[in-house]
Amino acid sequence: MKSLSLNQLYKACVLKDFPFKTTRQLEPLAEIVGQHRAQEAVRFALAMPHGGYNVYAVGRNGLGKSTMMLRYLEHHADTEHKSHDWCYVANFEEPRVPKILRLPAGMGQALKQDIDRLMSRLMKVIPQTFDSDSFLERAEQLKNEYGKKQEDELEKVAAQARRKKVSLTVTTPGGYRLVAMNGDEPHTVETFKKLTQEQRDKFEEIIDKLEKKLRQALRKLAEWEQEYVDKQQALNQETLESIAGHQIDELIAKYQTEPEVTAHLDAVRKDLEDSLEIFLEDNEEQAAIAYASLDKKMPRRYQINLMVNHKNKEVPLVVEDNPNYHNLFGYVENVTYKGTVFTDFSLIRPGSLHKANGGYLLMDANKMLEQPFVWDGLKRALRSHTIQINSLERELTLSGTISLEPEPIPLDVKLVLFGDRETWMLLQExxxxxxxxxxxxxxxxxxxxxxxxxxxxxxxxxxSLVIEKKLLHCHQKAVARVIEHSSRMAEHQDRLSLHAADIANLLRESDYWARQAGARLIQATHVEQALASARYRSSRIRDQFYDSIRDGTTLVTTTGVRVGQVNALSVLSTGGFEFGLSNRITAICYYGDGDVIDIERDVKLGGNIHSKGVMILTSWLSSHFAATEPMHLSASLTFEQNYGEVDGDSASLAELCALVSALSGFAVRQDLAITGSVNQFGEVQPIGGANEKIEGFFETCRLTGMTGTQGVIVPHTNVQNLMLESELVDAVRNGQFAVYSVSTAEEAITLLLGQPAGKMDGNGRYPKQSVFGVIQQRLDKMREREREEHGHGDNKDPSIH
Incomplete structure (x- = not known):
């Protein structure tokens, strides 16, 4: 069988296909390459106006999911006017339920500044005006007017009392007493007792009549007091209106298109009249609270708590990296003053949902699901289309702590979750x-x-990565090398990896080596240096395994022949770095009932897939050599020097070859290693990690000594996956190493054992000199011996004891 050609081992880029010399000549890509399906899904979801069309982006980390989303969503104009500014303001009638103001994007900051300026002016002007001579004169005149009326009315009662020899005295502020007089002095208890009964009765009668008149006078005084208060309040309102009325009217005219704002300004006007003392008193408590909450020293009840402020007309786009409850739904801060916890509407803080309202919110699904109560709260918000700021402490405890219950904000947001397929399937299920x-x-x-x-x-x-990361531009050959490495990452000659993070890392490291060398461009040599450096940093465990091969601790044979012994190949992964290793598989056979003992499975070191592979090759053996009669040979298989779990079926072809060698007695070439799985029909199936496995045996041969005949057998369907390292390709070019491909178990057996496997004729017989023919003859002899032994026993004379 011929070994694979060089172009089958590595698919290099054809430089003439590149119409550029450096990446400077290329226009950067504005979108993520190769994600048309995902882009169409996102476009559809964002175009749907109905609820429920949120997006779950499925894929492993590093595929550029968030980058694609951000590039797609950035700089979208808010043509539908979905984004608004949101403000919380005081509810003067019910302070525990702050009101919400919805404003067109960009108006919230203007309103806040207008109210701040109004209050700053009023804080200066109101005390000055109410302390001015003109106001004090009018207030004093009003006070004196009512004071004179009160004095005159009480004097009438007092004059009548004096004529009756009774004195009207003031006991307490607002309290009066009628006392009988003894000349110029009031009667004492003793002097009053000395009076005759007639005199005492007369005084009591007079005092009763005077008390009635006094009560009538006091009622008039109370009415006048209220009248005075009303007139003083009217004076205050008139004065306040003269100061603030026209300013509030100007604001109402400015915001006349916003009914919520004008209604709030009317409420402010009314509350100013009711809360005038805030401006007139030096309120240290307000100042202390303002300082504690880092707010300005101004009446807090009139502030505008600007929750969301859109400075431009673009659709809100928020990426939440830490989606805990407070960061997502907002929270209410507290201020401690003199040991008392204080809060109000101005201490309400927004969450990501508030900031993304009217636009898009992007976050990692796993991070979000790790946070308590967040997923349930998010679903509740999406179903109700409102954002409610609930204290997380109230969710976690049963305490009845008094807090605010802010008015809920209407929610209109498209949510994009990034996650892996496993999380997506769990949520679906x-x-x-x-x-x-x-x-x-x-x-x-x-x-x-x-x-x-x-x-x-x-x-x-x-x-685009070069420009985005501010790296040196790449030469044409460097681009080709990166593309070839991308094919290696994809493990396919005709595919490219879309793992953007790995490509970006490779370019960063290549840029580092290029700058270290003082180069102006990233060359192919710098890419090679970056790849070699990355391998070296991650290969400590691999080198320890290779050291054990070098010093003979791990038994490996790469020359000669051996019955029942095959070099199989495996792949180990150590934190993202994968490398291939040689594994010796041995098989022995003995008289039995045809079972194949898998030692790895029996000692519980074999995984389910490995055990399945052994069962399949057992079935293959039975179909070839025990189709009509039992097979009286059993065998055992094992991975030598294996002390960990074995899984996967990529060694099943090697195990089959080891069994066939043990059954036939033909020796296996030790200068060849083999990998591949096999089905019940003997067809060789593809396996993973083909590049690493071939390179692992190549390195093993270099450690033990190259002979020029060594090589690896791989499934023919894996040829398209080969993107081997340049050192190995050079060794093949120089005739020091070879890579073979096989499609059937028979081809692999022929190549490893150096003899034709054999093809069954119409009578069910294999050629005598073939591998299968030798096995068939050996089994025939054993069956004949078995029949002879059983037949001799059956012919024994029962009379002989």
């Missing part, structure tokens, strides 16, 4: 609401087809 809320799945591709057109597109993608 266990959360019935998920499918209703996330009706669109953007499924990101891992690979794209490799054609001359797609290679040019990939080159533009590389150019």
């Amino acid at each position: 266990y959360d019935p609401e998920f499918a209703e809320l996330f009706r669109v799945t953007a499924d990101f591709e891992n690979e794209m087809m490799r054609t001359s057109e797609s290679q040019l597109l990939y080159a533009k993608f590389i150019a």
